[in-house]
Amino acid sequence: MRILITGGTGLIGRQLCAVLKTQGHELTVLSRHPETVAAMCGPEVRPMSSLDEWTSDRVFDAVINLAGEPIVDAYWSEKRKQVLLDSRVGLTEKLVQRIASAQQKPTVLLSGSAVGYYGNGVETVLDEAMAAGHDFPSKLCTLWESAARAAERSGVRVCLLRTGLVLSKRGGLLGPMLLPFKLALGARLGDGKQWMSWVHIDDYVAMVLRLLHDASLNGAFNMTAPAPVTNTEFTQALAKTLHRPALFVAPSFVLKLAMGERACLLLEGQRVIPKRLESAGFQFAHPELEGALQDLLK
């Protein structure tokens, strides 16, 4: 397949490119830094610096849309929120316009979203039928999804990737946690009761491949392992895997002071299950957290 990937230079995108290449697909990565694409994704991956390069006669069989400004990195001022929105919703709208004007349209668009769709601090077990929440991450995901869904009007199959906390040894959630935990400074966050809907990156990529190839699947999919854990359970599992104690607590008020509204990402969470992919028979290589951590940190 000829596949266009946005965000292909990111944590998930790089792993996805590596696997798609082994399957013989022809990859193009849209990047603000096209000169880095070869080093990040491989020399055979074609860089694209602007969607203007997608002329109406250029053919992509599939589009995977993962681009987005990092959500945790900076304080959520109104200006920052707009940057987060523009880099996801704005880019997705442009992508969908390109799809609509292509002479030969892709058959499928896989487009990013996050478990934040459901809002933070929800105790209920959440499958894909549950409603969106009301906080900023929820608004961001709702608008992002609705921009992608517009591609359905061009006859394109659209799958929305409601992504959980992707565990990878190359970065993401685990990256900044490893050093303090290795130094026996690992800490539970707040009361530790908040849910963490995690997924091993290999399972995540396998889910993306299933959605790419299975024409019977469309709509929203929770991209998480089937066994979410509380923050206390996550802290204990990581400490155990690294053979270190985790004796500390990062108090809620300190995190709220340091992070402002963003602290909801750490102190509140959601208990998400991948009901639709499991119903479709998807088998997880790493369904339990301890096994996933052992595999990643061995």
Ligand SMILES: NC(=O)c1ccc[n+]([C@@H]2O[C@H](COP(=O)([O-])OP(=O)(O)OC[C@H]3O[C@@H](n4cnc5c(N)ncnc54)[C@H](OP(=O)(O)O)[C@@H]3O)[C@@H](O)[C@H]2O)c1
């Ligand atoms: N990793 C997770 O645990 C997780 C959880 C939930 C949702 N997600 C979502 O899944 C997507 C992929 O995640 P990831 O961890 O691979 O993200 P990542 O490592 O931060 O990479 C995202 C990519 O998006 C592009 N990007 C960043 N800012 C941009 C901007 N202002 N305009 C256009 N493109 C921009 C960058 O590509 P260039 O620099 O090459 O342009 C970057 O490589 C993201 O949208 C993320 O929000 C991830």
